Amino acid sequence: MGRPLFRLAEFKAGDVVFVSGAAGAVGSIVGQLARLHGAAAVIGSAGTPDKVRWLTEELGFTSAFDYHDGPVAKQLAQAAPDGIDVYFDNVGGEHLEAAIGAFNEFGRGALCGAISAYNATEPPPGPRNMSLMVGRKLSLRGFIVGDHYDMRDEFIEKVTPLVTSGELVVRETVREGLDQAAATFIDLLRGGNTGKMVVKLADDV
Numbered sequence: 229m230g231r232p233l234f235r236l237a238e239f240k241a242g243d244v245v246f247v248s249g250a251a252g253a254v255g256s257i258v259g260q261l262a263r264l265h266g267a268a269a270v271i272g273s274a275g276t277p278d279k280v281r282w283l284t285e286e287l288g289f290t291s292a293f294d295y296h297d298g299p300v301a302k303q304l305a306q307a308a309p310d311g312i313d314v315y316f317d318n319v320g321g322e323h324l325e326a327a328i329g330a331f332n333e334f335g336r337g338a339l340c341g342a343i344s345a346y347n348a349t350e351p352p353p354g355p356r357n358m359s360l361m362v363g364r365k366l367s368l369r370g371f372i373v374g375d376h377y378d379m380r381d382e383f384i385e386k387v388t389p390l391v392t393s394g395e396l397v398v399r400e401t402v403r404e405g406l407d408q409a410a411a412t413f414i415d416l417l418r419g420g421n422t423g424k425m426v427v428k429l430a431d432d433v
C-alpha cells in the first residue's frame with residue numbers, strides 16, 4: 229500500500245505528507261514509508277487520543293491529530309502551516325476537502341478509500357473546493373491495489389528488511405474465531421482496530 233504513495237502521488241523526499249486513517253493498516257504503513265524516504269513532515273489523523281499518541285511516539289509521525297477534536301481543515305492548517313504536497317486519502321469527505329484546501333501548488337493526492345461515506349444513507353456532498361485544483365494545478369488519482377501487482381516483488385524485497393529490522397512498525401488487532409468475523413468487520417468500521425484488523429481462525433480449521 230506504500231506503492232501508490234510513490235507511483236500515483238509521486239512522493240519525493242522533502243514533501244510534506246498528510247495521511248488520513250493514519251493508525252489503520254494502510255495509513256500506518258504509508259506514513260512510515262514517507263518518513264523513511266525523507267518526507268519533510270508526515271502528519272496523520274486518527275480517531276482516538278491513543279492512536280494519535282501511537283503515531284507520534286512509536287511510528288515517528290511528525291504530528292498527528294484526532295479528527296473528533298475540531299474541524300479537520302483547522303487542525304491540518306495548524307499541523308502544516310506551510311501547506312502539504314501529498315495527501316494519502318483513506319477517508320474522503322471532510323478530510324479530502326481539508327487536504328484540497330491545504331495543498332501547495334502541484335499537490336498530489338492518492339485516493340485509496342472513503343470510509344467516512346461507506347455507511348452514508350444518501351450520497352454525501354463532494355468537496356466544495358474543487359475549483360482550487362485549477363489554480364494550484366493539483367492532481368488526485370484513485371487506485372485499486374490489484375492494478376499494481378507488478379510492484380509486488382519490489383515491495384516485498386524492500387519492505388521485508390524494514391519490518392525485520394524494526395524500522396517499520398507493523399501492528400495487528402486480532403480477534404479470535406470465524407464466528408467473530410461479522411462483529412469484527414463492524415468494529416473495523418467504527419475504528420476498533422489499531423493497525424491491521426485480523427480475524428484469527430481456530431488452529432484446527
Ligand SMILES: NC(=O)c1ccc[n+]([C@@H]2O[C@H](COP(=O)([O-])OP(=O)(O)OC[C@H]3O[C@@H](n4cnc5c(N)ncnc54)[C@H](OP(=O)(O)O)[C@@H]3O)[C@@H](O)[C@H]2O)c1
Binds near residue numbers: 295318339340416420
Ligand atoms: N484502493 C484499494 O485498493 C484499497 C484496498 C484496501 C483498503 N482500501 C481502503 O483503504 C482504507 C483503509 O483500509 P484499511 O484496511 O487499512 O482499514 P483501517 O484503516 O485499518 O481501518 C479502518 C479505519 O477507518 C477509520 N474510520 C472509520 N470511520 C471513519 C470516519 N468517519 N472518518 C475517519 N476515519 C474513519 C477508523 O479509524 P479511526 O479510529 O481513526 O476513525 C478505522 O480503524 C479504507 O477506506 C479501505 O476501504 C482501499
